[in-house]
Amino acid sequence: MPAFLLTGGAGAAEIPLSALLVFASAKLLAELCERSGQPGIVGEIVAGILIGPYVLGWMAPNEVLHILADLGVMFLLFQVGLEVKSSELMTVGVTAVLVAVGGVVLPFVLGFAIALAWGQASASATFTGAAMVATSVGITARVLAAKGLLQAQASRIIIAAAVVDDVLGLIVLAVVSGMAEGAVNWANLALTAGVAIGFTVLVAGFGTGAMRRIVPRVQAGLNLADAQFALAITLLFGLALLAVYAGVAAIIGAFLAGMALSESVDSRVHEMTRGVTELLVPFFLVGVGLQFDVSTFSTARTLALTLALLVAAVFSKFVGCGLGALKLGRTEAIRVGVGMIPRGEVGIVVAQLGLKLGVLAPSVYGSVVFMSVATTLIAPPLLKRAFRGLPATQAGEEIPRVG
Amino acid sequence: MPAFLLTGGAGAAEIPLSALLVFASAKLLAELCERSGQPGIVGEIVAGILIGPYVLGWMAPNEVLHILADLGVMFLLFQVGLEVKSSELMTVGVTAVLVAVGGVVLPFVLGFAIALAWGQASASATFTGAAMVATSVGITARVLAAKGLLQAQASRIIIAAAVVDDVLGLIVLAVVSGMAEGAVNWANLALTAGVAIGFTVLVAGFGTGAMRRIVPRVQAGLNLADAQFALAITLLFGLALLAVYAGVAAIIGAFLAGMALSESVDSRVHEMTRGVTELLVPFFLVGVGLQFDVSTFSTARTLALTLALLVAAVFSKFVGCGLGALKLGRTEAIRVGVGMIPRGEVGIVVAQLGLKLGVLAPSVYGSVVFMSVATTLIAPPLLKRAFRGLPATQAGEEIPRVG
Numbered sequence: 001m002p003a004f005l006l007t008g009g010a011g012a013a014e015i016p017l018s019a020l021l022v023f024a025s026a027k028l029l030a031e032l033c034e035r036s037g038q039p040g041i042v043g044e045i046v047a048g049i050l051i052g053p054y055v056l057g058w059m060a061p062n063e064v065l066h067i068l069a070d071l072g073v074m075f076l077l078f079q080v081g082l083e084v085k086s087s088e089l090m091t092v093g094v095t096a097v098l099v100a101v102g103g104v105v106l107p108f109v110l111g112f113a114i115a116l117a118w119g120q121a122s123a124s125a126t127f128t129g130a131a132m133v134a135t136s137v138g139i140t141a142r143v144l145a146a147k148g149l150l151q152a153q154a155s156r157i158i159i160a161a162a163v164v165d166d167v168l169g170l171i172v173l174a175v176v177s178g179m180a181e182g183a184v185n186w187a188n189l190a191l192t193a194g195v196a197i198g199f200t201v202l203v204a205g206f207g208t209g210a211m212r213r214i215v216p217r218v219q220a221g222l223n224l225a226d227a228q229f230a231l232a233i234t235l236l237f238g239l240a241l242l243a244v245y246a247g248v249a250a251i252i253g254a255f256l257a258g259m260a261l262s263e264s265v266d267s268r269v270h271e272m273t274r275g276v277t278e279l280l281v282p283f284f285l286v287g288v289g290l291q292f293d294v295s296t297f298s299t300a301r302t303l304a305l306t307l308a309l310l311v312a313a314v315f316s317k318f319v320g321c322g323l324g325a326l327k328l329g330r331t332e333a334i335r336v337g338v339g340m341i342p343r344g345e346v347g348i349v350v351a352q353l354g355l356k357l358g359v360l361a362p363s364v365y366g367s368v369v370f371m372s373v374a375t376t377l378i379a380p381p382l383l384k385r386a387f388r389g390l391p392a393t394q395a396g397e398e399i400p401r402v403g
Numbered sequence: 404m405p406a407f408l409l410t411g412g413a414g415a416a417e418i419p420l421s422a423l424l425v426f427a428s429a430k431l432l433a434e435l436c437e438r439s440g441q442p443g444i445v446g447e448i449v450a451g452i453l454i455g456p457y458v459l460g461w462m463a464p465n466e467v468l469h470i471l472a473d474l475g476v477m478f479l480l481f482q483v484g485l486e487v488k489s490s491e492l493m494t495v496g497v498t499a500v501l502v503a504v505g506g507v508v509l510p511f512v513l514g515f516a517i518a519l520a521w522g523q524a525s526a527s528a529t530f531t532g533a534a535m536v537a538t539s540v541g542i543t544a545r546v547l548a549a550k551g552l553l554q555a556q557a558s559r560i561i562i563a564a565a566v567v568d569d570v571l572g573l574i575v576l577a578v579v580s581g582m583a584e585g586a587v588n589w590a591n592l593a594l595t596a597g598v599a600i601g602f603t604v605l606v607a608g609f610g611t612g613a614m615r616r617i618v619p620r621v622q623a624g625l626n627l628a629d630a631q632f633a634l635a636i637t638l639l640f641g642l643a644l645l646a647v648y649a650g651v652a653a654i655i656g657a658f659l660a661g662m663a664l665s666e667s668v669d670s671r672v673h674e675m676t677r678g679v680t681e682l683l684v685p686f687f688l689v690g691v692g693l694q695f696d697v698s699t700f701s702t703a704r705t706l707a708l709t710l711a712l713l714v715a716a717v718f719s720k721f722v723g724c725g726l727g728a729l730k731l732g733r734t735e736a737i738r739v740g741v742g743m744i745p746r747g748e749v750g751i752v753v754a755q756l757g758l759k760l761g762v763l764a765p766s767v768y769g770s771v772v773f774m775s776v777a778t779t780l781i782a783p784p785l786l787k788r789a790f791r792g793l794p795a796t797q798a799g800e801e802i803p804r805v806g
Contacts, residue, residue, distance in 0.1 A: 013647045015473050016656075020640035027633045034626035063466050070418050146628065223437035225549065226681050230430045233682060237423035244416045253419075271671075272678025278629055279636060279679055 018064040025051050026282035039380040041142050044282050045373070048289020061290050069287040072280030073138045073345070074254040078236050079277050080141040080159065081258020082270060083150040086208045089160045089259070092153065096160035098324030103161065103340050104168045106320030107132035110312040115364060118305050124361050126176045127354030131368045132313055133172050136344025136376060137162035138251065138284065143380045144339075148392030154335035157325055161340065163204075163255065166248050167196050173350060180359045192247045199246035200256070203239060207260030211235075215264035228269050232261055249346075284345075291348050292373045293366050306367040313371050314378060317341045335386045342379040347372030421467040428454050429685035442783040444545050447685050448776070451692020464693050472690040475683030476541045476748075477657040481639050482680050483544040483562065484661020485673060486553040489611045492563045492662070495556065499563035501727030506564065506743050507571045509723030510535035513715040518767060521708050527764050529579045530757030534771045535716055536575050539747025539779060540565035541654065541687065546783045547742075551795030557738035560728055564743065566607075566658070569651050570599050576753060583762045595650045602649035603659070606642060610663025614638075618667035631672050635664055687748075694751050695776045696769050709770040716774050717781060720744045738789045745782040750775030 029043030029050070051058040059065075089096075111132030115125035137159065144155045171193050178184030218231050236257040243253025261269070297303050322337030351368040354360030360368075432446030432453070454461040462468075492499075514535035518528035540562065547558045574596050581587030621634050639660040646656030664672070700706050725740030754771040757763030763771075 012653060013644060015470060016477070016640050016643040016647060016653050019474070020637070020644055023633075023640060024637045027627065027637065031625055031627050040627065064470055067418060067467055067470050071422070074419070222434055224430065224434050224443060226677075229678070229681055230426075234423070234427045234430065237419050237426060240419040241416060241423050244419060250415060250419050268674075271674045272681060274629075275632070275675025275678030276682055278632055278675060 014062075015064055018059065018062060019068075021051055021059050022047075022065060022068075022286045023279075023282050026286050039143050039146065039384055041139065041146075041285060041380050042377055044285035045289040045377055047282075048286035049292040049373070050289075051286070052290040052292060054292060054294045059290065061287065065283055065287050065290070068280050068283035069345075070250070070284075072277070072282070072284040073251055074236065074240055075273065075277045076138050076142060076281050076284065077251040077255040078232075078258040079270075079273050080145060080150060081255040081260075082262050082265070082273065083145065084156065084159060084259050085262055086204050086259050088151075088156055089204065092157045092160050095325055095328065096157050097164055099157060099161040099321045099336055099340070100164035100168055100324070102320035102322075102324040103135065103165060103317050104133050104172065104320075107313065107316035108172065110316045111309065114305070114308050114312055118308075118364075120361060120364060121359075123180050123359040124354070124364060126179060127350070127357075127360045128309070128364055128368060130169075130172050130176045131343070131347045131350040131354070131372070132309070132316065133165075133169055134343045134346035134350055134372070135162050135165045135169075135317075135340055136288075136342045136346050136372075137165075139342040139344050139376050139379060140339045140383060142281065142285075143383045144387070147384070147387065149387055149390060152335075152387070152390055153328070154325070154332050154339065154387070157328075157332075157336050158339035159255075161321065161324075161336070163200060163252060165340075166252050167193065167200065169346070170196055170247055173353070177353065177357065180354075180357045196247045199242065200248065200252065203253075203256040203260065207256060208263055211260045211264045215261070226268075226272070228265050229272050232257070232265060232269050232273070235261065288344050288348075288373060288376055291345075291369050293369055295366060302363050302367060305364070306370050309367050309371045310374050313343065313375050314341055317375075335383075338379060338382045338386045341382070342376040343372040344376045345372070347375075417465075418467055421462065421465060422471075424454055424462050425450075425468060425471075425689045426682075426685050429689050442546050442549065442787055444542065444549075444688060444783050445780055447688035448692040448780055450685075451689035452695040452776070453692075454689070455693040455695060457695060457697045462693065464690065468686055468690050468693070471683050471686035472748075473653070473687075475680070475685070475687040476654055477639065477643055478676065478680045479541050479545060479684050479687065480654040480658040481635075481661040482673075482676050483548060483553060484658040484663075485665050485668070485676065486548065487559065487562060487662050488665055489607050489662050491554075491559055492607065495560045495563050498728055498731065499560050500567055502560060502564040502724045502739055502743070503567035503571055503727070505723035505725075505727040506538065506568060506720050507536050507575065507723075510716065510719040511575065513719045514712065517708070517711050517715055521711075521767075523764060523767060524762075526583050526762040527757070527767060529582060530753070530760075530763045531712070531767055531771060533572075533575050533579045534746070534750045534753040534757070534775070535712070535719065536568075536572055537746045537749035537753055537775070538565050538568045538572070538720075538743055539691075539745045539749050539775075540568075542745040542747050542779050542782060543742045543786060545684065545688075546786045547790070550787070550790065552790055552793060555738075555790070555793055556731070557728070557735050557742065557790070560731075560735075560739050561742035562658075564724065564727075564739070566603060566655060568743075569655050570596065570603065572749070573599055573650055576756070580756065580760065583757075583760045599650045602645065603651065603655065606656075606659040606663065610659060611666055614663045614667045618664070629671075629675070631668050632675050635660070635668060635672050635676070638664065691747050691751075691776060691779055694748075694772055696772055698769060705766050705770060708767070709773050712770050712774045713777050716746065716778050717744055720778075738786075741782060741785045741789045744785070745779040746775040747779045748775070750778075 025047040026044040029047040030040030033043035034040050108129040112125045112129035115128035239253035239257040240250040317340045318337035321340040322333040325333045325336040355365050428450040429447040432450040433443030436446035511532040515528045515532035518531035642656035642660040643653040720743045721740035724743040725736040728736045728739040758768050
């Protein structure tokens with residue numbers, strides 16, 4: 001049956017064409033980065049910048065990319081969850097809260113101050129601050145997973161802090177959106193925060209125990225081939241959906257699903273999940289790169305704003321989060337501080353909301369997007385350096401080489 | 404960062420909600436089918452009928468489903484290709500061509516005659532005939548792979564015949580579309596057919612040898628983790644795209660990519676591919692079920708047409724294809740005949756085109772869609788029976804059970 005008829009005209013080429021462009025360019029640049037000693041993840045984001053609208057112009061964000069990127073980052077966090085035991089995460093709970101709070105307050109204040117100094121109205125400045133608060137845990141998690149370092153103390157703190165950060169970010173954004181729309185409904189906000197915290201604590205606290213009882217029964221009772229994988233995927237989508245309803249990101253639900261299953265599924269589920277992440281994560285990373293906009297360099301004034309925001313973004317997370325982990329020593333504090341730097345897609349989404357509400361000036365929007373992509377590019381090499389010398393505590397993503 | 408902001412409003416729930424509905428209902432009904440001795444695939448299609456617009460109304464086809472279904476069937480055919488050696492496919496070449504030709508001529512003639520007898524114009528009747536010609540190899544391949552029967556002689560004939568069928572279907576559709584639009588451009592048609600045949604023969608003939616040289620070098624030369632998998636996915640998307648440009652379906656390119664790699668990639672690539680297919684194939688199957696339309700039973704007249712088309716669809720492929728394989732004995736001929744019955748998404752797409760060109764009457768459209776879904780539901784249990792007693796020649800999809 002002629003494929004060109006599947007969606008009419010050139011439509012049948014859209015999915016394989018988008019998929020090929022994204023996947024092949026991501027892997028090509030990842031390989032080049034690995035060869036020059038940089039993490040492959042940097043190459044995959046750069047691939048997005050290169051094929052994107054502002055450089056080669058081969059590709060603009062489309063539905064194929066959007067859907068596969070969203071699924072990709074869910075599976076990435078699910079995979080990270082599979083490597084993390086909730087009991088281990090609980091031991092770093094207090095530090096993680098300190099790290100997250102420091103990483104919310106300092107970036108917000110600095111972002112707000114810089115935007116005000118640039119002559120922005122206070123509503124625009126609050127959105128700039130809110131975009132600085134974002135953390136893209138996917139980027140750091142990918143680097144740490146690739147090095148087999150997810151079990152390290154600093155890694156556990158970063159991951160737990162990112163979960164807390166998501167709840168805090170929810171509150172900050174609800175407040176600034178409410179202000180932009182005229183009034184903040186504090187009762188509603190308290191309820192939202194309560195539901196989000198309740199969902200997260202409940203699943204993190206009881207998920208592992210529940211799955212330890214359920215998984216063996218499912219495995220024994222079902223006739224389906226790959227029953228464990230089917231159960232895992234169902235839990236992933238189910239908790240991702242509940243997370244959205246509870247007000248936090250879908251990826252938090254995906255992470256919690258992975259963590260709940262970490263002590264009960266077999267290696268087959270890990271391997272099959274890995275197939276999915278290897279396929280889909282490049283779409284997430286290329287999607288971040290595609291947002292990169294060189295037009296923020298068009299005037300000296302926006303260039304200066306962009307650079308000021310970028311420096312403040314790196315400094316504020318590094319110091320704000322690092323301080324929270326300082327009692328574990330300078331090395332650990334540096335690792336945690338660096339791990340919280342990437343803003344990735346989350347900063348971009350906050351900026352888009354500000355633009356949509358009509359409170360964030362377009363010139364500032366471009367600078368915030370640039371800051372989000374740039375922090376995401378800066379973090380992986382810094383992380384690699386900060387974690388140098390730490391032994392991998394599990395097989396991670398390194399495979400034996402043949403030939 | 405609050406997830407509900409990711410795409411604005413309820414948008415953030417769309418991906419996890421669609422994914423959960425499709426995946427969980429598919430696996431639930433697959434389990435119920437397996438328990439009652441039916442192939443799980445039947446349950447996954449029935450799940451689509453149940454949650455679809457005409458029964459529970461929980462879900463209508465959307466972009467998430469469309470994209471994941473298209474990727475799913477590509478990966479399914481890629482996985483089938485990984486299990487098939489091109490040298491083995493060549494040995495059944497002549498039989499496969501006979502099977503494919505018989506499976507094109509008889510269904511077309513019967514479909515055309517029935518539509519004419521029901522008072523349709525000849526253009527509408529030719530489209531009905533063309534929709535009867537379609538073969539959905541994905542359905543049969545899934546059943547045979549699940550039983551570990553892809554190496555059986557009848558399986559190889561079915562797969563090779565489905566590839567030939569795709570090229571013949573291209574020609575039939577080009578002719579009937581040309582007739583509907585006023586004139587058939589025969590020179591253009593010959594060129595299209597030539598390119599399609601050339602692409603298929605070239606990749607099938609030389610792909611395996613090329614990959615046997617390239618894969619070890621890539622494995623030894625690349626720094627990327629999972630370099631083999633990255634190469635495999637790139638080849639999959641690349642050949643799928645070339646197939647579309649050559650005029651055949653993307654899944655034919657995906658199948659050829661798998662076959663080219665079948666003798667050179669390690670078991671890790673198989674396992675990772677399996678993770679992707681287990682995730683995505685339910686979207687393809689549920690998508691077929693979602694097309695099911697009970698309104699074709701609204702009048703006795705359309706009901707009679709639907710049943711006539713359904714009986715003719717089953718009979719014509721069974722006999723038309725079975726005759727081509729008769730020299731291998733009755734048992735093999737029955738297996739091949741049954742394996743070619745499902746029309747699946749392909750018949751639906753042909754009917755949609757006829758509707759779009761304004762030549763297929765809406766009442767006939769409903770009947771053709773029903774026939775496509777019904778043949779797809781009928782085939783798996785018949786296949787299971789036809790292949791009974793044949794030993795699995797590889798591990799297939801059965802995994803050792805724990806507990």
